[in-house]
Every structure is written in C-alpha cells, then in structure tokens.
Amino acid sequence: MNRVVIIGGGITGLAAAHTLARTRPEIAVTLLEARDRLGGVILTEEEDAFLLEGGPDSFLARKQEANDFWREVGVEGDLLPAQDIHGRVRILRDGRLRLLPDSFNLGMPSDVRSVLAASLISIPGKLRLALERFVPRRRDPSDESLADFFRRRLGREAYERIGEPLLGGIHAADAERLSLSAAFPDLYAMEGEHGSITRALKARRISNEGERGLRFVTHRGGMGKIVQAIESHLGGIEVRTGVACKEIQGKAPPFRVIPENGDALEADALIIATPAHAAARILKETCPPLCSLLNQIAYVSTAAVYLACHEKALKRPLEGYGFLVPRTEGKTINACTFVSNKFIGRAPEDRILLRAFVGGALDPDVIQWPGERLVRRVRDELKEIVGLEGEPIWSRVYRWENALPQYNLGHRDRVHAIDKLVKGIPGLVLAGAAYKGTGIPDCIISGRLAAKRASR
Ligand SMILES: Cc1cc2nc3c(=O)[nH]c(=O)nc-3n(C[C@H](O)[C@H](O)[C@H](O)COP(=O)(O)OP(=O)(O)OC[C@H]3O[C@@H](n4cnc5c(N)ncnc54)[C@H](O)[C@@H]3O)c2cc1C
Structure with a gap:
C-alpha cells in the first residue's frame, strides 16, 4: 500500500485524509476536490459582523468517536453549545406559533x-x-x-x-x-x-x-473554522482543489484516476467521498451494477434564505431557536432558525439574523426561483408568522442542489447490496452522507472507517 486517492473534500473526505495523515504518514495521499474550496456543504461567511452558515450550522455532540476527532484536530475547546433557553422549538399551527x-x-x-x-x-x-x-x-x-x-x-x-x-x-x-x-x-x-x-x-x-445527549454544538467562529482546523492537520497530504475526478479506470488496483483537468493519478486504494450520484458517474467503467444501485439513492435540493434585520423591525421579541412548518399549513418556508437566539456571536447588538429553509422533497421547484422572489416570499411569510416589518438590511440565498440524500424505503437493503459489490473490488471504499448517517458526526465516523479500510 503506497498511494491512496481520496475523491471529495467535504467533512467525510477530510476526516479520512486526517486519519490517514495521523495513522499512516508513510502512505502518499492525494485529495481531489471539485470545488475551489474544501468543506463540501459546510460553508461559513461573514457579512457586516453577522456570521452566516450556508449549510450545516451545528451538530449533535453525542458520538464518542466524533468527539475524539474534534480533540485530534484541536477544536474541542472552541465548541460552543446552543444557548440553553427554555422553549426551544415552535411549530406553526393554524397560522400561529405553538410551543413544542x-x-x-x-x-x-x-x-x-x-x-x-x-x-x-x-x-x-x-x-x-x-x-x-x-x-x-x-x-x-x-x-x-x-x-x-x-x-x-x-x-x-x-x-x-x-x-x-x-x-x-x-x-x-x-x-x-x-x-x-x-x-x-x-x-x-x-x-x-x-x-x-x-x-x-x-x-x-x-x-x-x-437531556445531555441532545445538545447542539457549533464552532465559536462558525463551522468553516472546523474545516480550516482539519486542513491545518493534514500533514503531508497533497490537496488539489478545483480538480474534479471524471472517471476511474480499472477494476482492481492500481486504479487510474482521471481528472477533468490535469494528469492522471495511480492509486492502490481509492476513497470516494462524494454524493452517491457523483460516485455513480465516476465508477461507471469500474462496476455498472454498483452505479445503478448508487443512482437509486435519491437526492433533494434545498435553499437557505437569510434575512438580517434591525431588532426594532419585529413587533414582538423572537422566542426560542425558531420554528417548523407542517406541510398542511401551505407555506413556502419549511423551517426558520432565529440564528441570533440559537448561538451567541452570530449578529451584532440590536440586530437579528433569521435563516429560513425552503425546497426539499415536498416542494422541489421553489429552488429554481430567482433569489429576489425567494427573499420576497420568505419576508412576506415571516411578516405573517413573527411580525417582521419592513425590508431586511440585507438578504442572502444559499442553494444546495441535489445535496441531501434521501434514505427512502429499502435504503438499508440498497446499502447492503452496495457494500457487497464494493467488497468485490479490492482497494475501493465508499464513504459519506449517502449511506449510513447524514449528520456531521456520522460523516466523520464514515471517513475514519474509510481511512482504516483503505490502508489495510
Ligand atoms: C443545507 C444543509 C444543512 C445541513 N445541516 C446540518 C446540520 O445542521 N447538522 C448536521 O449534522 N448535518 C447537517 N447537514 C448534513 C451534513 O452537513 C452533510 O451530510 C455532510 O456535511 C456531508 O458531508 P460529505 O463530506 O459526506 O459530503 P459533501 O459535503 O457533499 O462533500 C462531498 C464533496 O465531494 C465533492 N465532489 C463531488 N463530485 C466530485 C468529483 N467528481 N471530484 C472531486 N470532488 C467531487 C463535492 O464538491 C463536495 O465538496 C446539512 C446538509 C445540508 C445540505
């Protein structure tokens, strides 16, 4: 075992890369990431002293193996629990918010x-x-x-x-x-x-x-800081961003990894940590039956719509972390987080930050709306639901197309069949949110296990 190639630089690929750097420094590891940044759906940005999470804003800190990982990459001391407030979640019923x-x-x-x-x-x-x-x-x-x-x-x-x-x-x-x-x-x-x-x-x-198990935590400086911390613990790993893998050639090691641009790489083991649909495209030469199973894992799209507002734009103070909207209420918003209530340090004094989610399996078309229309709809619904008046100071939309895997009926059997086919291809490992858990701790565990398997 000399060369491992990891495809996909989201949290799963990063956890795999870090584990290899730490436990098997003698192996030459290259990580290919299609985007020009690492982190996958983890994306933190700052605007006017507000802190925005385009994708995940927190995670549950109850899985020991993931907690060990935070320690290894040095972020354990920077993890910030969600504010301990009474009445965290509300649900819309007949147009009014009711406490869960x-x-x-x-x-x-x-x-x-x-x-x-x-x-x-x-x-x-x-x-x-x-x-x-x-x-x-x-x-x-x-x-x-x-x-x-x-x-x-x-x-x-x-x-x-x-x-x-x-x-x-x-x-x-x-x-x-x-x-x-x-x-x-x-x-x-x-x-x-x-x-x-x-x-x-x-x-x-x-x-x-x-009670203790269900606390959400984030990084004090936003989820993006976690990505930066992992990046700084990658030792001698070669990271190539802006390089998408087009296909894999070969049915056994050494595999040839063909990027969209640049030279081919040879690998004794491969960790594919992309969404399942991307893994299916990459592996179409290697194992067509595997691709067909991977393509059966459905994905949906979603968008996060941020509104930054003055506190005085609200008729009444916001209570709790936010609210959820049952489909029977007939709204475009599926859920809304009162970001500035959930975590400290997300908005300046006298300002509030709201994040509404739209789209998903039950409303797939909305994701294609122009940004202005999405913002207007979210603002109008927030006016009705929480009494938000006037225009926001600014707004921002993050779209995530085909980013959320759906564990639909039969998922466990599908994953079992995928595992069986993968076992028949020595040196190949699949990891990530598509298979056995979508939460960030699950992805870390999946990435670490992939590193172990690939370096056997
Ligand atoms: C909007 C949103 C909010 C979420 N909120 C939470 C939350 O609050 N808490 C929580 O625990 N979980 C949350 N999740 C789920 C969790 O964030 C994800 O399941 C997890 O981050 C997925 O990590 P990953 O590395 O498996 O995949 P990804 O983050 O999708 O990374 C895969 C990477 O592979 C790259 N890639 C794809 N094709 C190729 C190719 N051909 N060549 C090279 N690279 C390629 C992609 O560019 C991407 O960077 C959320 C997810 C979304 C989308």
Whole structure:
C-alpha cells in the first residue's frame, strides 16, 4: 500500500485524509476536490459582523468517536453549545406559533404531562398521543416509513404537526417515503427494545443520557473554522482543489484516476467521498451494477434564505431557536432558525439574523426561483408568522442542489447490496452522507472507517 486517492473534500473526505495523515504518514495521499474550496456543504461567511452558515450550522455532540476527532484536530475547546433557553422549538399551527414542549425528544414525548399542556395538539390528539405506551410493538419485518410509524404509534395529528415537520424536515424529506430504520435508527431500535418510545425515552431520561445527549454544538467562529482546523492537520497530504475526478479506470488496483483537468493519478486504494450520484458517474467503467444501485439513492435540493434585520423591525421579541412548518399549513418556508437566539456571536447588538429553509422533497421547484422572489416570499411569510416589518438590511440565498440524500424505503437493503459489490473490488471504499448517517458526526465516523479500510 503506497498511494491512496481520496475523491471529495467535504467533512467525510477530510476526516479520512486526517486519519490517514495521523495513522499512516508513510502512505502518499492525494485529495481531489471539485470545488475551489474544501468543506463540501459546510460553508461559513461573514457579512457586516453577522456570521452566516450556508449549510450545516451545528451538530449533535453525542458520538464518542466524533468527539475524539474534534480533540485530534484541536477544536474541542472552541465548541460552543446552543444557548440553553427554555422553549426551544415552535411549530406553526393554524397560522400561529405553538410551543413544542422541550420534553419532546426526537419528536416523541418523554413526559406525558407536558403533552397535555401543549396547545399544539387538540384534546383528541393528546389522548391518542398519551396511548403510545400501549400500542403493540410492530412484528412485520418489512421497512416502514416515518409517516406510517408516527401514525401507528402516536396518531395522525401528532404525525402531521410534529413527525412530518420535525423529523421529515431534518432530511428535507417526504416522510411517506423516508425509511424509519435507515433515517432514524434510534427510534427504530427503541421500539424493538422497549416496545414503546415513551417508555424508552423515560428510561434514557432517568439514566440522564437523553437531556445531555441532545445538545447542539457549533464552532465559536462558525463551522468553516472546523474545516480550516482539519486542513491545518493534514500533514503531508497533497490537496488539489478545483480538480474534479471524471472517471476511474480499472477494476482492481492500481486504479487510474482521471481528472477533468490535469494528469492522471495511480492509486492502490481509492476513497470516494462524494454524493452517491457523483460516485455513480465516476465508477461507471469500474462496476455498472454498483452505479445503478448508487443512482437509486435519491437526492433533494434545498435553499437557505437569510434575512438580517434591525431588532426594532419585529413587533414582538423572537422566542426560542425558531420554528417548523407542517406541510398542511401551505407555506413556502419549511423551517426558520432565529440564528441570533440559537448561538451567541452570530449578529451584532440590536440586530437579528433569521435563516429560513425552503425546497426539499415536498416542494422541489421553489429552488429554481430567482433569489429576489425567494427573499420576497420568505419576508412576506415571516411578516405573517413573527411580525417582521419592513425590508431586511440585507438578504442572502444559499442553494444546495441535489445535496441531501434521501434514505427512502429499502435504503438499508440498497446499502447492503452496495457494500457487497464494493467488497468485490479490492482497494475501493465508499464513504459519506449517502449511506449510513447524514449528520456531521456520522460523516466523520464514515471517513475514519474509510481511512482504516483503505490502508489495510
Ligand atoms: C443545507 C444543509 C444543512 C445541513 N445541516 C446540518 C446540520 O445542521 N447538522 C448536521 O449534522 N448535518 C447537517 N447537514 C448534513 C451534513 O452537513 C452533510 O451530510 C455532510 O456535511 C456531508 O458531508 P460529505 O463530506 O459526506 O459530503 P459533501 O459535503 O457533499 O462533500 C462531498 C464533496 O465531494 C465533492 N465532489 C463531488 N463530485 C466530485 C468529483 N467528481 N471530484 C472531486 N470532488 C467531487 C463535492 O464538491 C463536495 O465538496 C446539512 C446538509 C445540508 C445540505
């Protein structure tokens, strides 16, 4: 093993590169990244003393292996938890924002008493929700959608008002097609182990894991600082940005890596850390059946629309981290983060920063709207929902086309079949958000595992 080529410089490819630099410095590693910057969907920018995250703004810090990684790249001391405020999430119901009690964990109630006090759900809906612990465990081994799971365990209303916007929203997905076992393996396992999610969450709360586990953290200086920190820990790795891989030649090592521009490279092992659709294009010569499976992993597009405003443009103060919008409300905004409430240091004094998400599986066309139209629509809806008056100081739109993988029904079987085919091609490793977890900690774990496999 002398030469490894990593294709894709998002967090997965970077985690793989760092792990190789640290554990196998004798291997010659080259990382190719199509864009002219590293980080993939992680992109932080500053404007007028505001700090903007074009893509992810934070992550859950509960996976030990990812936490070890933060320590290795020296950012552990700079991680900033989201502000500890009561009443973090609100959900739009009949045009008004209603509190989702903090005791809801993963969209599920861990404390039935707080459900009864919530105005988000009608009285019959609450009664149905309170019966969750008596709903029998599912015996059917077939894959179940998030929507079916929620309706079965908690009722239709809890699905429409909580499950769809909160959990479907994390993946910008159509919850009717999203696979529970692939997208929310924790919930799936909880039903298997405890027979009831309410009981499982209560057990976690008692063991004090639930509350601590679900804190979001970011880097004090924005997610982009994490990318910079990893970059500075890449040792002797050769990083080539602005170089897209066109194709791989060969069905076994040494592979020839053909870039769109520049000279071909030879590799004894390859880590492909791109979205699945890009991996399919790159590998079309190497293994057509693998490409066909990779192309079956659907992707959706989304856009983040930022509005920077004066505090006085609001009729009433913003409460919590932001809100989610069920599809039944008929709005363009899917979710909105009150950025300046969620993390300190994101906006100057007397100013607020709002970030609305639009698009996703349920509204795919909106992503093509011109920026001005998107901003106008978001501003108009925020006027109705949070009482935002007048024009923003400035606005910005970040579009992410085909950037979010969808773990739709059958995803785990598809990934299993992909793994089997990949095992038959020595030296080839696939990693990243497309397969076994889309969160940043999952991508880090995937990148580190890829480094281990590629250097065997
Ligand atoms: C808008 C948005 C918000 C999100 N919010 C959160 C959040 O708050 N918390 C969280 O935990 N997760 C969040 N996620 C998910 C998480 O950010 C991603 O799953 C993760 O960052 C993906 O990392 P990756 O390296 O696997 O892929 P990517 O970041 O997509 O990186 C893949 C890289 O491969 C490159 N590439 C593609 N084709 C080629 C080629 N042919 N040759 C060379 N390079 C190529 C691309 O340019 C890209 O840089 C969010 C995702 C999005 C899109």
